[in-house]
Amino acid sequence: MSRRMNPAMNLVMGRANPVLQKRMLELAFGPSLPTESAGATAAIDESVTGKGGQANLAWLDQALTEDTLSGEQLRVLPLLYRSTSLAGLSAESRAKVISIYKHTLCRNMLMLNRLGQIQLQFRLAGFEEMIGLKGLPAIAYIGLGMGARPMADVDVLVPGLGERLPEAISILQAVGYRMKDVGMRFLAMTSPEGLELDLHWYVHDWALGSGLVSAVRAHADEQPFQSGSFLIPCREHHLAHTLAHGVLTKTLTYDARWVFDFLAVFLRGGALDEGRFAQFANSVAAPQRLRDGLQGLIDETPASVDMDRACLSRLKRSIHSNRAIVTWAYNQTPTPNLPVDRLGDRIPRLDWFKQTLIAYWLIPKRQRVLHGISFAEYYAQMARLSALNQYYLKMAPQKTPRDMVDNSVPVPLSLVTARLSMGSTTRHEKPAVSTASISAVVQSDVNGLWWFSKKLIFRGPVFLFRLVMGR
Numbered sequence: 451m452s453r454r455m456n457p458a459m460n461l462v463m464g465r466a467n468p469v470l471q472k473r474m475l476e477l478a479f480g481p482s483l484p485t486e487s488a489g490a491t492a493a494i495d496e497s498v499t500g501k502g503g504q505a506n507l508a509w510l511d512q513a514l515t516e517d518t519l520s521g522e523q524l525r526v527l528p529l530l531y532r533s534t535s536l537a538g539l540s541a542e543s544r545a546k547v548i549s550i551y552k553h554t555l556c557r558n559m560l561m562l563n564r565l566g567q568i569q570l571q572f573r574l575a576g577f578e579e580m581i582g583l584k585g586l587p588a589i590a591y592i593g594l595g596m597g598a599r600p601m602a603d604v605d606v607l608v609p610g611l612g613e614r615l616p617e618a619i620s621i622l623q624a625v626g627y628r629m630k631d632v633g634m635r636f637l638a639m640t641s642p643e644g645l646e647l648d649l650h651w652y653v654h655d656w657a658l659g660s661g662l663v664s665a666v667r668a669h670a671d672e673q674p675f676q677s678g679s680f681l682i683p684c685r686e687h688h689l690a691h692t693l694a695h696g697v698l699t700k701t702l703t704y705d706a707r708w709v710f711d712f713l714a715v716f717l718r719g720g721a722l723d724e725g726r727f728a729q730f731a732n733s734v735a736a737p738q739r740l741r742d743g744l745q746g747l748i749d750e751t752p753a754s755v756d757m758d759r760a761c762l763s764r765l766k767r768s769i770h771s772n773r774a775i776v777t778w779a780y781n782q783t784p785t786p787n788l789p790v791d792r793l794g795d796r797i798p799r800l801d802w803f804k805q806t807l808i809a810y811w812l813i814p815k816r817q818r819v820l821h822g823i824s825f826a827e828y829y830a831q832m833a834r835l836s837a838l839n840q841y842y843l844k845m846a847p848q849k850t851p852r853d854m855v856d857n858s859v860p861v862p863l864s865l866v867t868a869r870l871s872m873g874s875t876t877r878h879e880k881p882a883v884s885t886a887s888i889s890a891v892v893q894s895d896v897n898g899l900w901w902f903s904k905k906l907i908f909r910g911p912v913f914l915f916r917l918v919m920g921r
Contacts, residue, residue, distance in 0.1 A: 464706030507538030522705030555597030
């Protein structure tokens with residue numbers, strides 16, 4: 451199949467710099483160069499690597515010198531530092547890579563230290579054990595040390611957290627954490643040092659089933675780290691999660707950094723339980739995208755990378771397909787990982803339409819199937835959730851880390867319980883807060899619903915006309 455006709459190509463090579471992506475993949479997973487443990491002046495054996503290894507290092511050196519690597523490509527450098535030699539880089543480029551690695555190592559160790567403290571508090575309060583997602587299992591399965599894989603934040607899955615949000619927020623606020631965001635499947639808090647902790651009770655927006663949470667928990671393994679032991683998903687579930695997160699998140703398909711995360715784990719370890727991999731993959735909203743990602747790995751990964759492509763083919767065959775409109779909705783234009791206000795007109799109008807379709811049709815439809823929540827109830831919960839966030843932001847303005855340690859602003863916890871539990875037993879409890887607080891949230895609910903209805907009625911036809919006319 452030609453590159454032009456292959457719909458999975460951009461999933462593996464990305465859009466930011468496909469040529470450099472290929473060379474970095476060859477450096478990370480191709481014929482081995484001597485690692486840094488062999489010394490900075492270790493000789494490169496051309497009988498093993500050929501001149502291609504030196505050429506790839508020259509490309510990387512030029513990109514580092516000219517500062518053309520994207521943010522996500524910079525996050526691959528710690529893996530290269532631990533898995534291959536940098537002897538072919540200039541002294542300035544080597545210094546950059548080493549600096550990034552040291553920063554990654556220190557930051558990861560600090561984040562795990564803070565996570566260990568929170569885990570102890572949650573354990574004493576009777577919460578289920580935390581299960582590390584994404585970064586934590588990647589570090590464990592790659593096996594190249596704490597600094598080999600950067601973590602922008604710490605993601606953990608806490609089964610049943612959605613039913614006990616008030617207690618969780620109280621515990622975190624007591625040690626200086628402040629609220630950042632809350633959604634239908636996660637709670638984001640920021641530590642006094644500015645480190646983000648994301649606590650999930652569902653895996654993701656595209657994986658909202660409680661059955662998947664139970665499966666991840668049933669096969670989770672305990673992994674020791676320097677700051678303590680944490681549960682992590684089994685290797686199969688982690689790989690499926692990495693693949694799904696990569697192909698269903700358009701900021702990750704832009705740089706395709708997920709490919710490094712996937713291959714670094716896939717190429718290490720023994721045989722996979724293909725049924726367990728499929729268990730996770732078939733639980734996501736658009737499994738066809740995962741099939742496309744696996745086909746892309748088979749077709750587009752450089753030939754110099756020695757991997758079991760037959761295994762990838764079997765994994766692909768084990769995944770179901772889905773309706774074409776679902777695949778179309780989740781296949782969005784890759785964009786840089788930047789705030790929305792900085793993207794400007796980089797987001798096509800068609801992508802805005804797809805995001806609206808997902809948010810207002812596909813997700814609530816899936817919630818109805820998985821949890822029996824009607825469309826009307828889902829929309830009402832989302833409006834209340836938005837109102838709660840607005841209410842909290844008004845009551846708790848941004849503070850410095852020191853201020854947050856000394857003067858943490860309490861969140862209306864009973865409102866959290868009443869508003870956020872998706873199908874939990876606390877959904878119909880009466881919030882024990884003041885009448886004024888309730889009135890403020892209810893009025894925000896009404897305003898939010900009226901705003902959405904007005905936009906849908908008056909702006910919807912205009913939007914569709916412009917979409918069809920390409921304006």
